[in-house]
Each structure stands twice: as structure tokens, then as C-alpha cells.
Amino acid sequence: MASDFEAQLRAASLRVTRPRLAVLAALRDHPHVDTDTVISLVRADLPSVSHQAVYDVLRALTDAGLVRRIEPAGATARYESRVGDNHHHVVCRSCGAIADVDCAVGHTPCLTASDDHGFVIDEAEVVYWGTCPDCASRRIAQ
């Protein structure tokens, strides 16, 4: 487990530090968390980690491709450790909950735009907006 994270970091030629291992563990256990939650989770193990360290770690891991940053409109940045499989997200408009959605049409299908305006496209990001089961039933019950 922990050594797995160590291997991941070394493979990306990143130094192995306790804050980085703690962030990776936090993201494994809690998908789609925002920076503030990551800070809290990390501090459960390492109480004296600075917020700046977490910001630095998240940036380093994102740049290295070990985690993915997602940023639904109107929300703060969130992170997940599921990477490299071009999956998408459903976001609840009322509570902000996020769930993963596999690409329906196959592998990187959406990469085909009807008219790319000369842009060289390297990624298609899909966000499905709606209401999560919890919020939907809460609305009916009221």
C-alpha cells in the first residue's frame, strides 16, 4: 500500500515525503475531495503539515499525472487519483456531489469535434449536470 505510493512517486522521479504519501492515501480513500478536505485528512496523520505543502503536493502530483484535478464550474478544485482512463463526471447542482462516469462511446470518443476551428484538440472533458439521488428524494419529501 504505502510502498505502492512510494513506487509511484519514484516512477515519476518525485521525492518520497510524508506529506506526499499522506495526500496519495487521502485521495485513494476519498475520491473527489477539495483541497481543504485533503488538508484535514492529511493532518489526521501529520498534524503539522502546512496548507502550502498540500497545495504544492497536489500541484506536483497533478503535473506528474499521478492525480487529476477537476474543477466543475462554480466550485473549488477537487482531486482524484483515478487517472489515465479518460472518464467523466456527473455533478449534482444542489449539493456538489460528484460521481464517475465511464466514456459511453468507447475510448476517447468525444475527441471528435464537429468543427475544431483549427485547434489541435488533445482532450475532451464531459461534465454531466443534474441532481443526485439524495437531493432528488429530499426534494420530493421536502
Place this chain on the structure above:
Amino acid sequence: MASDFEAQLRAASLRVTRPRLAVLAALRDHPHVDTDTVISLVRADLPSVSHQAVYDVLRALTDAGLVRRIEPAGATARYESRVGDNHHHVVCRSCGAIADVDCAVGHTPCLTASDDHGFVIDEAEVVYWGTCPDCASRRIAQ
């Protein structure tokens, strides 16, 4: 022109004010602009408009469905007056330029997620990420 905007506002039961007409005109002439640019454009006509007025107007127009707010990850909010046709956007990673992309597969096609996790989905937003022609050629020329 101007009276067209007036009709739009009245149809949405919004009061017709100069700041609102100016914002609508700015968005007609400049698609995909951020709030700060809207403020500058509006002040070209009405020098004494407060930034808060523009924020309020953009919110009112967005809520009324007269303009659409887009917020690519890592960028500030942008607005466009092309609404109601479920189109998408290509965003340049290096300069932030945005272009419109019609939905390739027909009308609201993307609304079908492979597994919706019980969410009631009402919109699928697609962002194509890449490099715009200008930035691409600049990179080659260097």
C-alpha cells in the same frame, strides 16, 4: 438592435436599464468575454457603471437564460449571448482563447451517460482542450 435587447429583457420580465442594455450589446459584439472585459466595454458607453452593477446584471441575465456563463477550469468566468442551442467550446490551453463547437451527434446527444449513478441529468457540458491555431504556429516558429 437596441430595441431587440429591450424586447428580450421585457420578455424575461426584467426591467430595462442602461447597464443591462450595455451588457447585452457588449456580449453580442464580443463573445466569450470575462467579467472584467465586460466592465470595460460597458464603461466605454456608461463611464460611471459600478463593477457590482455588472456582476448583478450578468447574474440576472444568466438566471433569466438570456446569457450563458462558461467557466473553463483554471479560468475566470466568461459569458456569451448565444444560448439555447446546447453548443460546446474548444479552449486553448496556452492563451485561453475559446471557440464554439456545435454538438456533433445531433441535439442534446451527450445527455446519455453510460451509468448515471441514479443522478437525474439535465445537461451535458463538453469542453475540448487543445491549442489554438495562433499558439500552434507560434510554437513552431518560436
Place this chain on the structure above:
DNA sequence: GTACAAAACTTGAATGATTCCAGTTTATGG
């Protein structure tokens, strides 16, 4: 094993888009 240089981390201040608030002006229905 020790030492060194680069990379990470700590602390604390700064930034910038956006929102909040109290008071004033303006648009619209009667």
C-alpha cells in the same frame, strides 16, 4: 557513512475574482 545541492516544507503576507452590505437612485404599474 558523511556532506552537499536541490527539492520540499513552514510561516506569513499578498492577490484577485467575487460577494456582502447599507444607502441611494430609477423603472414601472396604478
Place this chain on the structure above:
DNA sequence: CCATAAACTGGAATCATTCAAGTTTTGTAC
């Protein structure tokens, strides 16, 4: 034309994120 609710002004506050300077730690080379 009047009254009232909606809009707007000016200015302060918020909050995620970044910047900056100094200290600690990691990995490596001797």
C-alpha cells in the same frame, strides 16, 4: 404623477490560491 420594489453605487469583506523568504529534508556522490 406616485409609490414601491428592483437596480445601482461605493466600499468593505471573503476565500481559494499564490508568492516570497527562510529552514528542513531527501537523494546522491565522495
